[in-house]
Amino acid sequence: MTGGGRLGLVRDEAALYLLLVRAAFRSAAQYRVSLVMYTLVEMAGAALDLATIGIIFAHLPDLDGFALSEVAFLYGSSALAFALAEALVGPLDQLGWQIKDGRMDATLTRPVSVLVQCATMDFSPQRLGRLAQPTAVFAVSLATLPVDWSPGRVAILPMMVLCGTMISISLAVGVAAVLFVAPDASVAIAAVRQGSALATQYPLTIYGRRMAMLLTFVFPVAFVNWQPALFVLGRPDPFGLPGFTGLLSPLVALASCLAAGIAWSAGIRHYRGEGG
Amino acid sequence: MTLSSDASVIDVSEVTRTFVLRRRTGWMRRERSDVHAVRDLSFSVRAGEMVGYLGPNGAGKSTTIKMLVGILTPSAGRLRVAGLDPSRQRLRLARRIGVVFGQRSALWSDLPLRDSFDLIQRIYRIPPARYRQNLDEFIQLLDLASFIDTPVRQLSLGQRMRGSVTAAFLPEPEIVYLDEPTIGLDVVSKAAVRSFLSRTNRESGTTILLTTHDMTDVEQLCRRVMVIDHGRLGFDGTLDELRTRIGGVRTLRVDLAEPQPAMTIEGARVVRVDGARQWLEFSAQDSAAPLVSAVAARYPLVDLAVGEPAIEDIVARLYTTDRLPAVPPSRTDPDPTHPPSPVR
Ligand SMILES: Nc1ncnc2c1ncn2[C@@H]1O[C@H](COP(=O)(O)OP(=O)(O)OP(=O)(O)O)[C@@H](O)[C@H]1O
Ligand SMILES: [Mg+2]
Numbered sequence: 001m002t003g004g005g006r007l008g009l010v011r012d013e014a015a016l017y018l019l020l021v022r023a024a025f026r027s028a029a030q031y032r033v034s035l036v037m038y039t040l041v042e043m044a045g046a047a048l049d050l051a052t053i054g055i056i057f058a059h060l061p062d063l064d065g066f067a068l069s070e071v072a073f074l075y076g077s078s079a080l081a082f083a084l085a086e087a088l089v090g091p092l093d094q095l096g097w098q099i100k101d102g103r104m105d106a107t108l109t110r111p112v113s114v115l116v117q118c119a120t121m122d123f124s125p126q127r128l129g130r131l132a133q134p135t136a137v138f139a140v141s142l143a144t145l146p147v148d149w150s151p152g153r154v155a156i157l158p159m160m161v162l163c164g165t166m167i168s169i170s171l172a173v174g175v176a177a178v179l180f181v182a183p184d185a186s187v188a189i190a191a192v193r194q195g196s197a198l199a200t201q202y203p204l205t206i207y208g209r210r211m212a213m214l215l216t217f218v219f220p221v222a223f224v225n226w227q228p229a230l231f232v233l234g235r236p237d238p239f240g241l242p243g244f245t246g247l248l249s250p251l252v253a254l255a256s257c258l259a260a261g262i263a264w265s266a267g268i269r270h271y272r273g274e275g276g
Numbered sequence: 277m278t279l280s281s282d283a284s285v286i287d288v289s290e291v292t293r294t295f296v297l298r299r300r301t302g303w304m305r306r307e308r309s310d311v312h313a314v315r316d317l318s319f320s321v322r323a324g325e326m327v328g329y330l331g332p333n334g335a336g337k338s339t340t341i342k343m344l345v346g347i348l349t350p351s352a353g354r355l356r357v358a359g360l361d362p363s364r365q366r367l368r369l370a371r372r373i374g375v376v377f378g379q380r381s382a383l384w385s386d387l388p389l390r391d392s393f394d395l396i397q398r399i400y401r402i403p404p405a406r407y408r409q410n411l412d413e414f415i416q417l418l419d420l421a422s423f424i425d426t427p428v429r430q431l432s433l434g435q436r437m438r439g440s441v442t443a444a445f446l447p448e449p450e451i452v453y454l455d456e457p458t459i460g461l462d463v464v465s466k467a468a469v470r471s472f473l474s475r476t477n478r479e480s481g482t483t484i485l486l487t488t489h490d491m492t493d494v495e496q497l498c499r500r501v502m503v504i505d506h507g508r509l510g511f512d513g514t515l516d517e518l519r520t521r522i523g524g525v526r527t528l529r530v531d532l533a534e535p536q537p538a539m540t541i542e543g544a545r546v547v548r549v550d551g552a553r554q555w556l557e558f559s560a561q562d563s564a565a566p567l568v569s570a571v572a573a574r575y576p577l578v579d580l581a582v583g584e585p586a587i588e589d590i591v592a593r594l595y596t597t598d599r600l601p602a603v604p605p606s607r608t609d610p611d612p613t614h615p616p617s618p619v620r
């Protein structure tokens with residue numbers, strides 16, 4: 001260890017993260033052809049996504065009382081947060097395979113945290129490429145929102161993206177922790193992750209009250225974009241929650257990181273491997 | 277041994293590890309059963325020891341090693357390795373130990389072996405000069421030069437194993453666990469790995485615990501052996517002690533001038549007669565000399581050979597006697613048609 005204390009530990013893990021990302025890039029470069037192919041597929045997918053959104057917006061000038069630019073803002077901020085989370089930690093549902101084929105044993109022998117190793121294991125340039133589309137949608141929505149940009153509202157934006165990313169990482173880590181005890185659940189875990197990303201792409205009002213409360217208080221993805229967005233847009237909460245709720249995102253983000261950390265280490269403690 | 281007990285680097289006391297298995301037995305019905313992989317295990321290892329950890333398949337060897345690394349949390353009992361609690365302080369401990377799992381490589385499969393080693397240097401922060409010196413030495417000792425620039429996934433089993441051993445020892449760990457390090461290796465690779473292990477143990481004082489099903493590994497490397505079966509420690513001592521305790525018998529083969537009925541000699545019994553040749557079994561603790569002179573005094577002796585019990589037989593016997601406690605360790609009424617243990 002170069003530095004003492006918790007801060008030193010975080011810095012060490014960050015250095016290891018970058019080291020392993022570089023190693024993963026070098027590994028990916030071993031398969032040049034598939035790298036190029038994946039990148040092309042990825043670009044086609046992104047273009048298709050954009051086209052879909054365009055078509056939806058062309059036919060739905062307004063969704064549950066939200067204007068096109070507002071829906072784009074909700075979609076862009078959610079997609080950006082989830083894409084950032086995935087760029088940083090990757091699809092953690094892979095963990096199940098790793099446990100089942102025994103690679104996890106080796107992972108647990110190295111002096112690098114399991115999360116950093118899993119996050120960097122299949123790091124590829126595509127993971128960064130997936131940031132392009134959400135960034136574009138988010139930027140365009142900002143340019144077209146009919147919002148009076150007070151310094152307060154502007155300051156909310158980076159917080160929104162940062163907290164959204166933290167919440168979405170926590171969600172990925174928290175549900176992936178289940179895989180340590182139930183490595184077969186990979187598919188279910190992927191569904192939860194993608195479902196929560198999907199759920200936040202539209203105004204929560206379309207899901208009805210009960211679902212909206214679930215997404216606010218149980219899986220708090222409402223704080224990824226919906227709540228702070230209401231604040232930015234200057235709209236009252238359709239479900240009657242107080243106006244400052246949107247400002248609670250940092251607290252929710254910290255709390256979910258904590259909860260995810262606890263779940264993750266409990267998962268590792270209950271890891272039992274595959275024998276042999 | 278004059279070393280005091282606080283020189284021990286591994287301390288295991290009354291450790292138990294249970295796996296709960298849930299089997300589906302019907303619609304919504306599940307049956308629970310417990311597998312006791314390790315039960316009430318206690319032992320300690322002093323710094324610088326090289327210990328062979330033996331046992332039949334499913335005995336609990338890998339489970340023990342995984343607990344010592346901190347991969348598995350014990351269900352009960354206490355573990356200390358280098359003063360740390362492995363499962364709670366796994367990351368800190370990881371910097372001080374090395375692990376080789378025979379079946380599974382910890383190397384980066386898409387990178388050339390050399391890049392894996394470079395990564396290990398960065399992760400463990402091995403001083404560059406030290407790293408280069410060690411790597412050069414290991415390349416030579418384990419004969420890595422011909423494949424060090426090959427991606428790990430393209431290496432043969434034996435090449436990958438030598439790479440894994442190198443990776444485990446590069447950071448100069450205090451303790452190294454090897455779970456079947458010679459599995460699937462050819463004779464030359466086995467010899468290279470063995471001499472590497474004994475050299476490192478001797479010169480760097482690295483504590484080594486290894487499991488194996490190859491008794492030559494044990495004979496050549498380990499002064500101390502521990503035998504585990506059904507999760508319990510059945511034996512802990514030197515190889516010679518294991519021989520006397522379990523393999524209690526040696527064989528004397530005598531060739532007489534002409535066929536004779538089975539001899540009657542005190543301290544030995546005839547287990548087989550074949551023409552003029554007879555086989556006698558006697559206790560491994562006894563010297564063969566008095567027996568030979570007793571035979572020579574009473575019978576026309578032409579030739580003789582003394583057979584040591586093979587270590588494989590000893591261990592096999594230990595496993596079976598542990599499993600079937602009703603059968604006494606040495607049979608009093610041997611089947612005369614049953615061939616004696618091989619005479620070497
Ligand atoms: N993850 C697991 N889940 C359930 N049972 C397990 C698990 N790991 C090990 N076991 C059981 O624990 C017992 C001990 O297994 P272990 O792998 O420690 O044996 P071993 O001595 O290493 O055997 P081998 O010589 O075959 O490698 C076995 O009965 C095995 O089935
Ligand atoms: Mg094993």
